[in-house]
Amino acid sequence: AVWHGLGVTMATAFLSWSLSLLFGVLLGSVCADVIWRSWSLPIWPAIGLRRGLAIPRAVHELVWGLLLLQVFGLHPYVAVAAIAIPYSALVARIWRDHLDSADHRPLHALISAGVHPLSALMTALNPGMGSVLMSYGGYRLECALRSATLLGVFGLGGLGTELQLTLQSLQFRELWTGLWVLAAVMLILEQLLRFWRKCSGVGVHGQRRILLFGLLAIAFGVIGTFWLRHVVPDQFLGLSWFGLEVPSWTQLNAAARELPWLRMILETLGLTVLAAGIAIGLPPLALLLWPSPRWHQCCSMFWACMRWIPPPLMVLLLLLSNRPSLAIGALAIGLHNSGVMGRLLLEGLQQQSGQRQDALRAMGSSERISWLYGLLSPQSPSYLAYGAYRSDVILRETVVVGVIGGSGLGWQLLESLSSFHWAAVVLVLCCYCALTITGESLSDRCRSLWLQS
Structure with missing residues (x-):
């Protein structure tokens, strides 16, 4: 199988x-x-x-x-x-x-x-x-x-x-x-x-x-x-076609009044912020604990495992020993995306010349300080620029754990699809598109500012 x-x-x-x-x-x-x-x-x-x-x-x-x-x-x-x-x-x-x-x-x-x-x-x-x-x-x-x-x-x-x-x-x-x-x-x-x-x-x-x-x-x-x-x-015998009922304006208006918009949007944004913080902040902090090649190889293997496991499967694994919560969903998305960010950070650090780190080490700085200011600091603008793009990806991925974790727009979307409530499906999708397009424009501006710096 x-x-x-x-x-x-x-x-x-x-x-x-x-x-x-x-x-x-x-x-x-x-x-x-x-x-x-x-x-x-x-x-x-x-x-x-x-x-x-x-x-x-x-x-x-x-x-x-x-x-x-x-x-x-x-x-x-x-x-x-x-x-x-x-x-x-x-x-x-x-x-x-x-x-x-x-x-x-x-x-x-x-x-x-x-x-x-x-x-x-x-x-x-x-x-x-x-x-x-x-x-x-x-x-x-x-x-x-x-x-x-x-x-x-x-x-x-x-x-x-x-x-x-x-x-x-x-x-x-x-x-x-x-x-x-x-x-x-x-x-x-x-x-x-x-x-x-x-x-x-x-x-x-x-x-x-x-x-x-x-x-x-x-x-x-x-x-x-x-x-x-x-x-x-x-x-492969042929595609079936199940007609969809186009919701009327009255149904859309009724669905708009019955849905808890503020709670769903706040849960989705909170999930995005928590997951983005884990995904962007975990790789440099983990590498800073012990800036040595062996530790970096261990981190690379860990991040590879995080990339291989899909977020919903990671949520199900975490739910074996935890209760459903917003933090579990944020942890699943954050760990998965930290694998991508960690790989990118390591590849960028390997392309650095290392002259600044050697100069700081020769001046008596510790290994962590020389690594922080000699290697990580020059790499930080491009890393943060990609982190801005990754935050946009994380916002789209909140629907994945929202479906499982019972929070945010993802859960409401699954409930509406299961009950064939097409008016609610249309409204939730429009709200999700508005959030992701707005987040995309904000991430583009942040990325351009960090790249210019």
């Missing part, structure tokens, strides 16, 4: 990652201002598309999965679409940001010389975009595997479903077998992606990188499609 669930999870991750990468690059190129200006066209269509993509990006893949499950029933493509829709919007945002923030002087020079805009764009911007696609695309593959496991925890099939069933039936031997299998797959994937980045960064031009990575994405999509058809052949 574990190996069958692993096959479903990996096939879902491969196919959804391939689709999100292809559609994300296409949408990101269309909504970039530099593309429209190269053809001397107005940029208002790009602005409208960017604002439209903020809505699917603001909704977590779990919410997409639950909504599509109500519409199409249980089908393998439901999990694929639930991951591909928000991931396409996320990839489009990153791709567009790098296109518009790149150096456009070579592009303007080529266009002024009479070169066709398409040829000028391919020549001037592609060399820098190859590394962006490879680094962020590889990271998205890891996220797709984690998201496929997460959707399985909520009944959409795969390894997550097997882990949830073994935990509910108290079969801990099978549970740990599944966790070790998931950890091994994630570790192998991380090492393969790291090796891929190192090998592809030597003597490979940007256009070849994009072409090579595009072919790899298409190959993964084909493999994922055939693999998914092989492991779940009985479910």
